[in-house]
Structures are given as structure tokens and as C-alpha cells.
Amino acid sequence: MAAGFYYIIFNPAAGAGTAVDTFKKIQARLDDLHIAYEIKVSRYSGHTIQLAKQIGGFNHRDDAVMLVIGGDGTLNQAITGLHQTEHADMPVAYIPAGSGNDFARGVGLSQDPLKALDQVLAADHPTVIDIGHYTEKTRGEAGYFVNNIGVGFDAAAVAATNRSRFKTILNRMHLGSLAYIVGVIGVFFSRKPFPVAIYVGGKRTYIQQAFLVTTTNHPYFGGGVRILPGADPRDGKLDLIVVEHLNTPYFLFLCLQLLLGRHTRYKRVHVFESPRIELETPSLEFGQMDGEELGSRPYELSFHVEKQNFWFVV
Numbered sequence: 001m002a003a004g005f006y007y008i009i010f011n012p013a014a015g016a017g018t019a020v021d022t023f024k025k026i027q028a029r030l031d032d033l034h035i036a037y038e039i040k041v042s043r044y045s046g047h048t049i050q051l052a053k054q055i056g057g058f059n060h061r062d063d064a065v066m067l068v069i070g071g072d073g074t075l076n077q078a079i080t081g082l083h084q085t086e087h088a089d090m091p092v093a094y095i096p097a098g099s100g101n102d103f104a105r106g107v108g109l110s111q112d113p114l115k116a117l118d119q120v121l122a123a124d125h126p127t128v129i130d131i132g133h134y135t136e137k138t139r140g141e142a143g144y145f146v147n148n149i150g151v152g153f154d155a156a157a158v159a160a161t162n163r164s165r166f167k168t169i170l171n172r173m174h175l176g177s178l179a180y181i182v183g184v185i186g187v188f189f190s191r192k193p194f195p196v197a198i199y200v201g202g203k204r205t206y207i208q209q210a211f212l213v214t215t216t217n218h219p220y221f222g223g224g225v226r227i228l229p230g231a232d233p234r235d236g237k238l239d240l241i242v243v244e245h246l247n248t249p250y251f252l253f254l255c256l257q258l259l260l261g262r263h264t265r266y267k268r269v270h271v272f273e274s275p276r277i278e279l280e281t282p283s284l285e286f287g288q289m290d291g292e293e294l295g296s297r298p299y300e301l302s303f304h305v306e307k308q309n310f311w312f313v314v
């Protein structure tokens with residue numbers, strides 16, 4: 001079955017505004033091909049959730065696909081909104097147009113918008129890919145993530161990057177990953193290790209000196225860093241990595257090994273894989289979800305994996 005209609009959700013703020021050019025290219029190609037669509041533009045932070053709720057709530061077509069043009073945060077919000085309707089099974093197509101685009105990397109979707117559109121248009125049935133669901137008990141929140149949820153180092157780096165005046169400039173130069181690296185260096189010297197308790201398969205693991213605690217759906221985070229090369233977004237499991245910080249030189253060594261893809265072989269790097277994972281941090285820590293800030297708090301998180309219909313071929 002071919003897609004008969006595309007509901008487009010477009011975030012013009014994604015990629016520090018570079019998504020606008022991407023959107024124009026996609027629209028021109030759809031018009032050339034006489035493909036039917038309707039555009040909904042995200043006008044403020046969080047608006048994408050409302051737009052996806054409207055699409056899922058009012059759609060009556062069996063052949064409709066929701067096509068998201070934006071970054072990982074936009075995709076997250078579109079899926080979150082769709083899951084608040086009776087049409088959570090509507091397939092989601094995606095054109096990466098953000099700064100990091102880790103989901104596209106993680107599932108094998110091209111970073112080139114027109115090539116990604118070719119992958120979308122080549123689909124004739126939904127493709128099922130894992131997404132994560134989380135519940136955060138400290139503040140009674142719940143939701144979905146497509147990439148990862150991090151507590152500690154990466155989340156502090158996201159918070160620092162978002163407050164950085166360099167982010168917009170670097171994004172305009174297509175150097176969004178560099179903005180994140182600047183944030184990483186900034187927090188590296190300011191954050192302290194913290195204790196974390198992990199619960200997987202009925203077993204509790206306590207780690208006293210955790211620094212990075214990231215639960216991920218696929219290998220990438222932070223705009224292309226392969227944090228967990230073995231994480232597979234189609235295996236029905238989530239992966240959790242905890243990197244300890246014993247002292248600065250050793251942590252720097254582990255970071256170097258991470259960049260070389262060899263970090264998981266060291267005993268101060270802990271990897272857990274399961275459809276269900278729980279963790280608790282007693283201290284106030286930063287959190288991030290798909291690159292969006294979750295705020296600072298003691299975290300009590302439960303994760304499980306769910307299946308989502310997507311619409312593209314890889």
C-alpha cells in the first residue's frame with residue numbers, strides 16, 4: 001500500500017533555522033511529484049505535540065502518514081502527541097533537519113534531506129522500530145524518547161550548550177556537533193560524580209562514582225557520538241551505559257576510548273541491556289531526553305521499550 005496523504009509537521013526553528021531550507025527542498029520535490037500533503041508549522045516550543053494530537057485526533061484516512069521535518073526534539077514531540085490519540089499506530093515518516101540528527105543516524109536514514117525523502121517515498125508498508133517509554137517518579141512525568149535519556153554529564157552538557165551564545169552561530173555554520181563539544185568541555189570540569197542504583201532483571205547494581213548515565217535506543221548521542229555501538233533499535237531492548245569518573249586523567253582516557261569506539265571493554269564502563277530498566281540517583285542531577293532538557297532533580301526513572309510504526313525504507 002502506498003501512502004495516499006502526508007500530514008507534514010515542520011519545525012522552522014530546528015537546526016537553528018536551517019530546517020527552513022530543508023523544508024523548501026522537500027516541498028518542491030513533493031509538488032514536482034504531485035504528492036498530496038497538508039502542512040502544519042510548529043510555532044512555539046512544544047507546539048509539535050499539539051499538532052500531532054490534531055493530526056491523530058482528526059484523521060479518517062487509512063493511507064495517511066505523518067511526515068516530520070525537524071530535529072530529534074521535533075520527532076520526539078510528534079510521536080508523543082500521536083500517542084495521546086487513538087491513531088498512535090499511524091506511520092511516522094521523518095526528514096532530519098536538526099543540529100544532531102541522531103535518530104536518523106541510528107536507524108539508517110540519510111542526513112541528506114532529498115535522499116531521506118527518497119527513502120520515505122520508497123516505502124509501501126510501515127517499518128517497526130523501537131522507541132523508549134519512561135516514567136519519572138520524582139515529578140510524576142512520563143513520555144517517549146526516540147534516542148536516549150541521559151542523567152549527569154551529557155545532560156549537563158545539553159543544558160550548558162543550550163545556554164551558550166555560540167550554539168546559534170555554530171549551527172548556522174553547520175557545526176552543531178562542535179557546539180555540543182564546547183558544552184561538554186565546559187561541564188567536564190564543573191560536575192562531580194554521583195551515586196546511581198540500577199535495577200535490571202531483578203538485580204540491583206550500585207555504582208558510587210557515576211558520571212554519565214545514559215539509556216539509549218540506538219548507538220548515537222550528542223550529534224554522532226557512538227556511545228553504545230551495540231545498541232540496536234530493532235532488538236526490542238534498551239541499552240544503559242554508566243561511565244564512572246574515578247579521576248580526571250582516567251575519565252579523559254575513557255573519553256578518548258569512547259571516540260575510538262573501544263570504551264565498553266573497560267571495567268569502569270558498565271553496559272546493561274534489557275526491555276526494562278530502572279535507575280535512581282539520590283543527588284540533584286541534570287537530565288536530558290532526546291537533546292531536550294528535563295531539568296535538575298534526583299531521578300527515579302523506569303524505562304521500557306515499545307514499538308512504533310515508521311514510514312521509510314533503509
Ligand SMILES: Nc1ncnc2c1ncn2[C@@H]1O[C@H](COP(=O)(O)OP(=O)(O)OP(=O)(O)O)[C@@H](O)[C@H]1O
Nearest residue numbers: 015042043044045046071072073074098099100101
Ligand atoms: N516555532 C518554534 N520556535 C522556537 N522553537 C520551536 C518552535 N517549534 C518548535 N520549537 C522547539 O524547537 C526545539 C528544537 O527542536 P529540534 O530538537 O527538532 O531541533 P534541534 O535541536 O536543532 O535538533 P536535534 O535535536 O536533532 O539536535 C524543540 O525544543 C521544540 O520544542
